[in-house]
Amino acid sequence: MSASLAVQRLAALTGALAVTAGAYGAHGFRRSNRDEYQRELYSTANTYHFYHSLALLGASRCRKPALAGAILLTGMGCFCGPLYHQALTGDPSFSKLAPIGGVLFIVGWLAMAV
Secondary structure: OOHHHHHHHHHHHHHHHHHHHHHHHHHHHOOOOOOHHHHHHHHHHHHHHHHHHHHHHHHOOOOOHHHHHHHHHHHHHHHHHHHHHHHHHOOOOOHHHHHHHHHHHHHHHHHHHO
């Protein structure tokens, strides 16, 4: 399987997960006993999850799809993962990864440009 096709499939999977998380956020999470900050964290995680799932589609068409895709996917894990975790559990122990994920998002976008 080509790197381009693998990245497209990852984009499809992360997009499906983003839709699932968004549905949970709209119907289950928002009705829960969470405070406003946790709801905001969840919404931010879901928004960036969607944007970067779409970015993976773009990465599949760039010169180095495996590299750009890996960077973006790692960025999603480091940024969205800790935000989802803190929103759902109230535990901020992984929140130090979020800035690393943000930097990886930037690097991933730049990797698509070169």
